[in-house]
Each structure stands twice: as C-alpha cells, then as structure tokens.
Amino acid sequence: MTQIRKIPVLVTVAMLLVSAGGVASAQSFDAQALPGLSPGSRDAVAKDAADAPAGLYTLAISPTGRWEASAAKNRSTEERIANVLQRCEHREQAPCILAVVDGRATGETSPRASGLTYPDAFELAAVPFIREGVRSAIDDKFMRRPDHRALAINRHGTWGSSYNRSSADDAAKGAIENCAKNGRDCFLYAIDDKVVFTRETVIRP
Numbered sequence: 692m693t694q695i696r697k698i699p700v701l702v703t704v705a706m707l708l709v710s711a712g713g714v715a716s717a718q719s720f721d722a723q724a725l726p727g728l729s730p731g732s733r734d735a736v737a738k739d740a741a742d743a744p745a746g747l748y749t750l751a752i753s754p755t756g757r758w759e760a761s762a763a764k765n766r767s768t769e770e771r772i773a774n775v776l777q778r779c780e781h782r783e784q785a786p787c788i789l790a791v792v793d794g795r796a797t798g799e800t801s802p803r804a805s806g807l808t809y810p811d812a813f814e815l816a817a818v819p820f821i822r823e824g825v826r827s828a829i830d831d832k833f834m835r836r837p838d839h840r841a842l843a844i845n846r847h848g849t850w851g852s853s854y855n856r857s858s859a860d861d862a863a864k865g866a867i868e869n870c871a872k873n874g875r876d877c878f879l880y881a882i883d884d885k886v887v888f889t890r891e892t893v894i895r896p
Contacts, residue, residue, distance in 0.1 A: 718748045718794035725790055726800065727752045736760070740794075747771070750791035751779040754802065759787075763847070768793055770822050776805035777819045778846050784890060809889055813842075813881045819888075821848040833881070841866035842881045846894040849874030859883065 722728075722737035736758060740748045743762035749771040750760045759778040761771045772792060779787035786802035808817050815826055815834060821844060829850060833842045836854030841862035844850045851872065853865025859882050870877035876896055880888045 718743065718745065718791070720748075720791050720794060720796040725750075725752065725796070727754070727756055727788065727790075728758065729756055732756060732758060740791075746794045748791055748794045749775050750789075751775040751787040752790045753779050753783040753787045754785055755783060757783060758790075760791075761847075766822055766848075773805065774820055774846075774848065776803065777807045778894065780805045780807050781819070781890070781892075781894060810886050813884050813886055817886075818842075818844065818880060820844055820846050820894075821850060825850065838862075838883050840883060841879060843867045843870035843877045844880045845870065845874045845877045847874060849877065850880075851877065 718740045722733045722740060725733060725736065728736065736750065739760055744764060747762040747764065748760060749762065749768070750758055752758045757779070759775045759782065761774050763771060763774070766774065772789060776787055776789060786804045788802050789797055789799050791797065807819055810817050813834070815830055818826070818829065821829070825848070829842065829852070833840055833852040833854065836852070839856045839859045839862040840852065840854035841859070842850065842852050843866035849870055851866050851869030853862045853869060856862035856865060863879055863882055866879065867877050876894070878888070878892055878894060880886065
C-alpha cells in the first residue's frame with residue numbers, strides 16, 4: 692500500500708497588525724496614531740486599510756480631517772500618491788497631508804500641492820485622477836477624434852469618451868455612459884476642446 696506523507700504547510704502573514712480598535716490590518720501603520728483625524732475617522736481608516744492589499748494603502752488627510760485613500764494594484768506608488776492628493780485637494784480646495792504611502796506612515800505634517808489644475812482649454816497632461824498609462828489612449832480616443840466629442844472620468848481614474856456626435860449634449864451623454872461601463876460616479880471633464888471640470892465639480896456624491 693502506498694503511504695501518503697502529510698507535509699505541514701506554514702502560512703506566514705506579513706505585517707499583520709491589530710489597531711487599538713481591534714481591527715486587523717495588512718498595513719504597517721497605526722491608524723489610531725494618525726494626526727488630524729477624529730476618532731471615528733481613525734476607525735474608518737483602520738477598517739479601510741484592513742480590507743486593502745498589503746503594502747499598497749496610500750492616504751491623504753485634509754486640514755479639516757477628511758481623507759482620501761487608494762490601494763489600487765494597477766497603479767504605481769507615484770500614481771497612487773497623485774490620485775489621493777488630487778482627490779483630497781479637489782474636495783477641500785486646499786493641499787492635503789500625505790500621511791501614508793504603501794502601507795507605511797510618512798510622518799509628514801505639512802500639506803503638499805498635488806499639481807491639480809483647472810484649465811479652460813483641454814490639456815492632456817492636466818487630466819486628473821487617471822493613470823499615466825491611459826493618457827495615450829485618451830489622446831487617441833478623444834483628442835484626435837472629430838467633434839462633437841466628450842471625455843468623462845471618475846475619481847478613481849476610470850474614463851470614457853464619445854466622438855463624432857451630432858451635438859455636444861449627445862457627446863456628453865455618450866461619454867458618461869461609456870465611463871459608467873467600468874466605474875461609478877463618472878462626471879464630465881471636457882466637451883470638444885473646452886474643459887468643463889471646475890472647482891465646483893462634485894466627484895464624490
């Protein structure tokens with residue numbers, strides 16, 4: 692009779708911490724020690740970080756205690772940093788503190804500008820929230836296409852375009868619909884060559 696030898700399997704969980712609130716986290720920072728957050732926000736950050744992939748959680752905190760985070764696997768560290776700083780700055784209309792990068796507290800106490808701008812005319816380099824790698828696709832599927840055309844994005848970097856439409860309104864509707872196929876809470880960024888994204892645009896309903 693053939694005997695099957697049982698080999699024990701050891702599972703190591705790296706960087707597994709338990710916050711003061713009792714929430715297990717895959718990150719190596721203590722949410723309860725982050726400055727500028729209310730107790731409730733610290734608990735919310737701890738829970739959010741616990742659900743994120745290890746070593747990716749990146750967090751920006753506004754001067755008023757609001758926060759934006761990302762642990763997107765399809766972004767580089769620099770892209771996650773830019774995304775959370777831009778979202779936070781747009782929401783608060785003020786630069787925010789970069790508190791956590793890739794699951795580790797930065798120790799920073801001063802806000803840093805995100806580079807977010809609100810141009811009147813479309814500039815590919817100015818489109819916020821998106822990954823750098825999709826700019827060439829936006830160039831092809833929006834900038835180089837015939838009017839009427841529109842571009843919609845959301846705060847997580849999802850985007851959609853529409854072009855060669857009979858009217859600006861029809862192009863805008865098409866861009867929102869195409870963006871919504873891959874993400875929620877899409878909003879218009881540009882119609883033809885005009886940027887319609889402003890300081891008043893709501894990116895988080």
